Amino acid sequence: MSNSQRKGKIFQKQVLQIASQRLGLQFREEYPVLIGNPPQSHKFDVVDADQSVIIECKCYSWRSGNKVPSAKISTLNEAALYMQNISQNTNARKIIVMSREMNSTSHETLAEYYVRLYGHLLGNIEVWEVDMKTGNLQRLKP
Numbered sequence: 001m002s003n004s005q006r007k008g009k010i011f012q013k014q015v016l017q018i019a020s021q022r023l024g025l026q027f028r029e030e031y032p033v034l035i036g037n038p039p040q041s042h043k044f045d046v047v048d049a050d051q052s053v054i055i056e057c058k059c060y061s062w063r064s065g066n067k068v069p070s071a072k073i074s075t076l077n078e079a080a081l082y083m084q085n086i087s088q089n090t091n092a093r094k095i096i097v098m099s100r101e102m103n104s105t106s107h108e109t110l111a112e113y114y115v116r117l118y119g120h121l122l123g124n125i126e127v128w129e130v131d132m133k134t135g136n137l138q139r140l141k142p
Contacts, residue, residue: 015045026048044059044082052093059132061099093126096127111129
C-alpha cells in the first residue's frame with residue numbers, strides 16, 4: 001500500500017467516525033451500492049446500513065507550487081457522477097468529504113475551489129471539508 005493510499009484510508013476512517021457522531025448512524029466502509037441503468041454495483045467509501053447516507057472521501061492536496069491537481073479534480077467529478085446515478089435509493093443523502101487543504105497563495109481550500117468551479121455539476125450532493133489535524137468539519141455545499 002502506497003503512502004497516499006495509507007493516508008486516504010486513515011482519512012476514510014476519520015470521516016466514518018465524524019459522520020457516525022454527527023449523524024448518529026452506523027456506517028460501513030467500502031460498501032456496494034447499485035448505480036446506473038442497468039444497475040451495476042459500485043463500492044462507496046462510507047455507507048450507512050439502509051443506504052440513506054452515502055459518502056465518498058477524498059484526501060487530496062494542491063500540487064507543488066499551489067497548482068490545481070487536475071487529475072484529482074477529474075476523479076471528484078467522476079465520484080459526483082456515480083453519486084448522481086445511484087439507482088437503489090434515489091433519495092439517499094449524498095456527501096463528498098474532502099480534507100482541508102489550504103492554497104497558501106490564494107488562501108482558498110481545495111474544497112472551496114472545487115465547489116466554486118464545479119458546484120453547478122453537483123446537484124443535491126453535499127460537500128464537507130474536514131481538518132485532519134483538529135477533526136473540525138465544515139459544510140460547504142449546499
